[in-house]
Amino acid sequence: MFQELTKKIINFVLDQSARPGAIYFLFGWSFVEAWFIIPIPPDALLIPMSIANPSKAYFYAYMTTISSVIGGLLGYLIGYFAIDFAMTYIESIGLMEAYAQATDWFTVWGSAVILIAGFTVIPFKIFTIMAGSMKMNIVLFLLASIISRGARFFIVAYASKKGGQMAVDKIMDHADKIGYFFMALLLVGLIWSVL
Numbered sequence: 001m002f003q004e005l006t007k008k009i010i011n012f013v014l015d016q017s018a019r020p021g022a023i024y025f026l027f028g029w030s031f032v033e034a035w036f037i038i039p040i041p042p043d044a045l046l047i048p049m050s051i052a053n054p055s056k057a058y059f060y061a062y063m064t065t066i067s068s069v070i071g072g073l074l075g076y077l078i079g080y081f082a083i084d085f086a087m088t089y090i091e092s093i094g095l096m097e098a099y100a101q102a103t104d105w106f107t108v109w110g111s112a113v114i115l116i117a118g119f120t121v122i123p124f125k126i127f128t129i130m131a132g133s134m135k136m137n138i139v140l141f142l143l144a145s146i147i148s149r150g151a152r153f154f155i156v157a158y159a160s161k162k163g164g165q166m167a168v169d170k171i172m173d174h175a176d177k178i179g180y181f182f183m184a185l186l187l188v189g190l191i192w193s194v195l
Contacts, residue, residue, distance in 0.1 A: 017048040026060060027067040034071030035078060035125050037093045042068060043156050050160035061157035065150040072128040072145045079132025086129045098122045102130045111140045118148035 016025045026049065030042040042064050050057035078086050090099050102122055105113045114136075117127035131141050 017045045018052070022049055023060070023063060027063050030064045030067035031071035031074075033125070034068045034128055035075030037089075037095075037123075037125070041123075042153070046153060046156055047160045050157045051164055054161040057157040057161040058154065061150075061153040064153045065146065068124070068149045068153070069142065069145045072124065072149070073142065075125050075128025076132035076136075076138065076141055079129035080135065081132075083129075083133040086133065090126070090129065095123065095126055098126050099130060102126045103134070106130060106134055106136075111136055111144060114141060114144035115148050117144075118152040124149070 016022055019025070022045065026042065026045045029038070029045055032038060033040075033042055046060055046064050049060050053060075087099075090096060102113070102117075105116075109116075111131075114127055114131060117124055128145075
């Protein structure tokens with residue numbers, strides 16, 4: 001049942017990516033995906049749009065990043081002001097384990113966890129809501145979201161533009177490793193600045 005629904009959503013999303021107003025759909029999808037349960041990430045629109053129109057791939061990545069960060073801000077505000085509602089919602093969609101993992105990572109890594117959030121298998125919405133509930137500094141949240149989501153979407157746009165679907169599949173297979181690489185770079189930078 002759920003697989004059928006997911007397939008229908010994927011087909012709908014792919015169909016939208018071929019329409020003239022696809023950029024508006026991409027913007028809306030990216031915004032909503034950052035705070036509400038949508039099982040399909042914006043990449044599902046960004047990839048075919050970038051492959052079909054390579055000259056606009058980076059523009060699409062930019063729009064996806066901006067709308068995802070704005071949506072992430074709404075997720076943050078939901079976590080900040082309505083955590084009880086958010087927890088009921090997270091539990092109802094079966095993501096309590098993901099929320100617990102995100103919270104554990106926040107405890108260990110602090111605000112820097114948002115930098116890897118764009119590359120983990122845990123949905124970004126979990127991190128946005130968690131950041132608000134943990135009262136993360138909103139400026140740091142926004143900066144980290146821009147870096148994290150921007151890196152992800154620009155990498156996907158680049159791969160789509162240069163290598164098509166096969167290159168994108170390779171990147172998505174290693175998304176967690178890419179996130180850990182960015183975290184390692186951040187830690188090196190932090191250590192360097194302290195020394």
